[in-house]
Amino acid sequence: MTAAADRPTALLASDTEAAQEAEAELRRHYAFVPLKEAEQIIALGGDGFMLHALHEMLRSGRILPVFGMNLGTVGFLMNEWQIDGLRERVNVAKAFKVAPLRMEAVTIRGDRVDHPAINEVSLLRETRQTAWIEISVNGRVVLPQLVCDGVLVATPAGSTAYNLSAQGPILPLGSNLVALTPISPFRPRRWHGALIPDEFSIVFRAIDPSKRPVSAVADQREVREIERVTVCVDRTQELTLLFDPDHALDERITMEQFAV
Structure with missing residues (x-):
């Protein structure tokens, strides 16, 4: 042997x-x-x-x-x-x-939950009501209101998984980018996502989360009824x-x- x-x-x-x-x-x-x-x-x-x-x-x-x-x-x-x-x-x-993503979620009850994600972090509506989500990149609001079924952030390694199914771009390894991809967007109709430098942080804020509850999923780990989610690349792991x-x-x- x-x-x-x-x-x-x-x-x-x-x-x-x-x-x-x-x-x-x-x-x-x-x-x-x-x-x-x-x-x-x-x-x-x-x-x-x-x-x-x-x-x-x-x-x-x-x-x-x-x-x-x-x-x-x-x-x-x-x-x-x-x-x-x-x-x-x-x-x-x-x-x-x-390098995995780090998801930091805050629920509407004030609970704070951290999870890593190797493929993607996705926000998804919990009910038949569309999600209303504000998106900020590096402290700047880039989309005041995305009306959608959800939105995700994918790593290059995860860009061929859920991200690709949602019509997101495939990212080469070493591109130093993450994909920001909407899931069934309703408004703005012409926004198909963005490529974000992986040293930037992305913040999602659920608008009216009591009426339009949103969950956050880091790979397979879910946090329900979120108010805010911060996503960044964690190069320490x-x-x-x-x-x-x-x-x-x-x-x-x-x-x-x-x-x-």
Whole structure:
């Protein structure tokens, strides 16, 4: 049995049957260490499991490079599943830094909640009433009233997910931008979003939140009945994703612009 890589490596797997079977197969061929002793991680599952693993690291404060292998559906954040040559693949993998968003929400009751988001922070109407949202960028009100189903801020890594479904732009890694994208906007009709430098902060204020309640979602974590949400990029907790050089994340994001 050989090590999975030159550095001590832990193995994590989602609870799906395919991922569990792959984990058992890898453990028969390679040696892994407990997570607390690891310097990097191999994750088996889909994009949802990868996001879960990354969020667990953000919560624990112990952030390690992750090489994911796809045992899910889309696997945009994952490499191809292969059992052979794992050590060589991990040792020559290309590293990409991903800075998460930090969402600071204040509810209409005055509660304050902070959550990180790797893909996006989205504001969504809670009822059939459209949301009325004021948007400020770096302390300046840029939209006094957006009438919409919602609005989101996406990172480059998350720009091909919910943001793309909402007709938002795909952002190359290293662009130093975030996408500000409306969701089913009603007014102003001609506003289709904006590209914001990632050192800026974005503030959303719910207008008349008692009549038109709005929730805020950081990836999958929701805060309901918000009054105000501040979103900024948190470079103090940068994550590292590892990819095969011939199928790296920057190339995938670029090629998504040509997908039909």
